Amino acid sequence: DGGITQSPKYLFRKEGQNVTLSCEQNLNHDAMYWYRQDPGQGLRLIYYSQIVNDFQKGDIAEGYSVSREKKESFPLTVTSAQKNPTAFYLCASTNRATTEKLFFGSGTQLSVL
Amino acid sequence: AQKVTQAQTEISVVEKEDVTLDCVYETRDTTYYLFWYKQPPSGELVFLIRRNSFDEQNEISGRYSWNFQKSTSSFNFTITASQVVDSAVYFCALSVRAGNMLTFGGGTRLMVKP
Numbered sequence: 399d400g401g402i403t404q405s406p407k408y409l410f411r412k413e414g415q416n417v418t419l420s421c422e423q424n425l426n427h428d429a430m431y432w433y434r435q436d437p438g439q440g441l442r443l444i445y446y447s448q449i450v451n452d453f454q455k456g457d458i459a460e461g462y463s464v465s466r467e468k469k470e471s472f473p474l475t476v477t478s479a480q481k482n483p484t485a486f487y488l489c490a491s492t493n494r495a496t497t498e499k500l501f502f503g504s505g506t507q508l509s510v511l
Numbered sequence: 512a513q514k515v516t517q518a519q520t521e522i523s524v525v526e527k528e529d530v531t532l533d534c535v536y537e538t539r540d541t542t543y544y545l546f547w548y549k550q551p552p553s554g555e556l557v558f559l560i561r562r563n564s565f566d567e568q569n570e571i572s573g574r575y576s577w578n579f580q581k582s583t584s585s586f587n588f589t590i591t592a593s594q595v596v597d598s599a600v601y602f603c604a605l606s607v608r609a610g611n612m613l614t615f616g617g618g619t620r621l622m623v624k625p
Binding site: 442456502 | 556
């Protein structure tokens with residue numbers, strides 16, 4: 399079955415540590431996105447990529463980094479510069495642009511130890 | 512800039528009641544797209560509907576219906592005869608034709624009690 403796989407489901411970060419969240423899709427989609435969801439709030443865009451080897455900052459990119467070396471993969475690194483990383487992170491993809499529907503992964507809950 | 516407002520943060524109903532989730536949007540673009548997504552407890556957002564700005568026809572899909580009114584910049588979602596399985600967070604979202612971002616509302620948590 400085609401879809402988006404995020405791993406791990408739960409992740410814990412220690413002070414000063416970088417952690418990487420995985421996002422893989424087998425939908426052959428060009429565009430991929432990372433969103434952050436805080437309790438009781440909507441989704442905010444962190445980074446997006448419309449093509450391999452290219453990505454753009456979203457609304458809240460500070461303290462995060464991404465790469466897009468393969469069409470299927472769009473990992474997100476939460477760096478030590480992100481002072482409030484506890485949140486639910488969702489990866490999404492779409493065939494063309496956000497004017498089309500997005501397909502979402504099941505998310506990663508990141509917590510700070 | 513785009514903005515989506517879901518004024519109802521939480522709604523609680525008893526099974527079989529009808530419930531309407533409100534969505535008000537702001538944009539200066541004349542071509543735009545509106546969406547509704549459902550987020551069940553599992554966390555994954557599930558697409559429900561996409562509507563473009565040139566199509567104001569209301570839509571019905573089973574127990575779900577959507578009322579799009581450009582005059583009031585609203586795109587409301589009604590669930591008829593609600594069921595416990597409808598319990599989730601529902602998000603309204605907006606995308607403009609030339610943009611690359613989907614703007615989400617804050618979401619409405621719907622709790623359907625047996």
